[in-house]
Amino acid sequence: MERKLIPSKCPLCGGNVASGTTTFTVDLKTGLIVVRDVPALICAQCGEEWIENAVSIKLEMITDRARLQNTQLEVVLMV
Ligand SMILES: [Zn+2]
Structure with missing residues (x-):
């Protein structure tokens, strides 16, 4: 798995980064995609989040699929 990024x-602040989950939302203009429980690394101090490559590829696939289907609102659980 690609983790070098x-x-x-x-x-940004030198705080400790811990793994957790975040909610990823994309506004497609025609609708809104909400992906819950996205694995991410989160800074304990300033709240900055990083999503791994493998995970962001999955998010892109979800977004593309929703765009093709012209989804109004899609809530996806990812884990
Ligand atoms: Zn920080």
């Missing part, structure tokens, strides 16, 4: 310390 994920910092061990926050480059």
Whole structure:
């Protein structure tokens, strides 16, 4: 798994980065995509989030599919 883009310390504030989950939302103009429980690394200090490559590829696939289907609102659980 590609992890080299994920910092061990926050480059913005130097805080500790811990793994957790986040909610990813995309406004498609025609609708809104909400993906819950997206695995992410989150800075404990400033709240900056990083999503791994493998995960963001999955998010792109969800977004593309929803765009093709002209979805109004799609809530997806990811884990
Ligand atoms: Zn930070």
